Amino acid sequence: MNPAAVAPTSPTSRIDQLIARLQTARSRSDDLFKIVLPAALYDRPVPERHRIIFYLGHLEAFDWNLLREPLGLSSFDPEFDKLFAFGIDPVEGGLPTDQPKDWPTAGKVRKYNERLDAELDAAIRSAVATDKGFATLGLGQLLEVAIEHRLMHAETLSYMLHQLPLDRKITQPDAPPPSAPQMGARCVEIPAGTATLGIHRSEGGPFGWDNEFEENRVDVPAFAMDIYNVTNRDYLRFMREGGYERRNLWTDPGWEWIHSQEHAYPSFWVPCGDSWRYRTMFSEISMPLDWPVYVSHDEASAYTRWAGKELPSEAEWHRAACGTRSGGERAYPWGAESPVAGRHGNFDFERWDPVAVGLYPEGKSDFGVADLLGNGWEWTRTPFAPFPGFQAFSFYPGYSANFFDGKHFVMKGGSSRTAACMLRRSFRNWFQPHYPYVYAAFRCVEH
Numbered sequence: 001m002n003p004a005a006v007a008p009t010s011p012t013s014r015i016d017q018l019i020a021r022l023q024t025a026r027s028r029s030d031d032l033f034k035i036v037l038p039a040a041l042y043d044r045p046v047p048e049r050h051r052i053i054f055y056l057g058h059l060e061a062f063d064w065n066l067l068r069e070p071l072g073l074s075s076f077d078p079e080f081d082k083l084f085a086f087g088i089d090p091v092e093g094g095l096p097t098d099q100p101k102d103w104p105t106a107g108k109v110r111k112y113n114e115r116l117d118a119e120l121d122a123a124i125r126s127a128v129a130t131d132k133g134f135a136t137l138g139l140g141q142l143l144e145v146a147i148e149h150r151l152m153h154a155e156t157l158s159y160m161l162h163q164l165p166l167d168r169k170i171t172q173p174d175a176p177p178p179s180a181p182q183m184g185a186r187c188v189e190i191p192a193g194t195a196t197l198g199i200h201r202s203e204g205g206p207f208g209w210d211n212e213f214e215e216n217r218v219d220v221p222a223f224a225m226d227i228y229n230v231t232n233r234d235y236l237r238f239m240r241e242g243g244y245e246r247r248n249l250w251t252d253p254g255w256e257w258i259h260s261q262e263h264a265y266p267s268f269w270v271p272c273g274d275s276w277r278y279r280t281m282f283s284e285i286s287m288p289l290d291w292p293v294y295v296s297h298d299e300a301s302a303y304t305r306w307a308g309k310e311l312p313s314e315a316e317w318h319r320a321a322c323g324t325r326s327g328g329e330r331a332y333p334w335g336a337e338s339p340v341a342g343r344h345g346n347f348d349f350e351r352w353d354p355v356a357v358g359l360y361p362e363g364k365s366d367f368g369v370a371d372l373l374g375n376g377w378e379w380t381r382t383p384f385a386p387f388p389g390f391q392a393f394s395f396y397p398g399y400s401a402n403f404f405d406g407k408h409f410v411m412k413g414g415s416s417r418t419a420a421c422m423l424r425r426s427f428r429n430w431f432q433p434h435y436p437y438v439y440a441a442f443r444c445v446e447h
């Protein structure tokens with residue numbers, strides 16, 4: 001269900017819907033921790049991130065730190081509130097050095113979570129019952145933040161658990177992938193036109209994170225865009241032509257990164273003699289040549305230089321996704337209908353892994369561009385920056401502003417593990433250019 005499509009009939013019913021969505025989001029994150037063997041809870045599958053145990057406490061501590069004061073609650077464990085407050089994203093290569101013994105036991109963290117959820121839920125219900133919640137406390141917006149924060153972690157935790165060795169997790173069922181379709185033309189001309197980025201700020205309007213405001217319109221000159229994401233097959237050609245050895249294809253930091261990390265192929269690939277295999281969430285398989293390749297921004301940019309093309313800008317991506325031939329704009333590539341997983345694309349936790357490109361013709365944009373939402377985020381060449389009229393949330397000032405440093409790039413779209421509510425047109429994601437664990441694909445443009 002797309003929450004944006006639910007028209008609130010009264011403040012109370014909207015709060016009821018939000019409470020129900022928070023419960024659903026909690027089960028989504030609880031399910032994810034169930035795939036981790038107890039012995040692996042203190043592992044650190046990604047060197048730049050905290051150990052898994054941090055995330056077990058973080059999702060609850062975040063909600064608590066956000067909602068405790070407005071709801072008039074008192075802290076019962078200030079040490080945990082602080083310990084689990086924030087994740088990390090080191091940009092200068094400084095990696096965390098903490099040890100498993102520095103963290104509390106999983107039992108203690110779970111107890112903290114249980115008490116916290118019980119206190120929060122009772123306070124939310126009581127605030128709603130006394131009619132304080134919606135207007136006075138701004139509870140609606142805070143609950144949206146709590147829900148989407150948790151759903152975002154449900155995705156980023158998947159990236160992290162993807163890197164956990166297969167014998168450290170418990171395999172979950174996954175539907176067999178549909179067979180690859182016949183692909184037609186590979187490129188389409190997008191005529192010059194306007195792209196509307198962001199959303200308009202209005203009292204009682206739809207929820208958006210601080211970086212989605214204010215709405216702004218951009219004139220986009222004509223360009224040509226790949227209809228499909230670059231696949232593992234395409235990327236293999238780049239590899240075979242020495243893509244990682246050709247200095248002129250890489251930026252200075254990108255070149256330094258691949259050499260300092262000895263990073264010479266996508267993180268999801270596994271070398272196997274003269275060829276390659278692929279690591280999915282729960283197994284190792286023959287290379288799925290028709291799946292989109294998942295790579296860092298540096299690698300995607302090197303590929304586009306090799307191909308004599310570019311990554312799209314954020315505005316070009318919008319234009320190709322939501323613009324129409326008649327000069328209008330749509331809410332989603334296919335129109336106004338809320339996203340339906342399995343019909344419009346591979347998203348909303350329906351699968352653990354990508355599928356072949358071009359499998360969802362009903363999800364195409366008016367210009368015929370495929371797979372814009374789902375099956376992998378898409379890198380743009382646009383550095384993450386505020387829109388005109390940006391205002392940080394007073395209750396979470398660093399959410400976006402801490403990343404307006406020219407060292408992060410905008411991603412649009414979504415992956416198989418992106419919740420449907422975050423497929424809205426204005427949603428923006430961002431990562432560092434040399435973080436290779438994201439479910440991030442790309443496509444090329446030409447001018």
Ligand SMILES: [Fe+2]
Binds near residue numbers: 062086087153
């Ligand atoms: Fe977080």
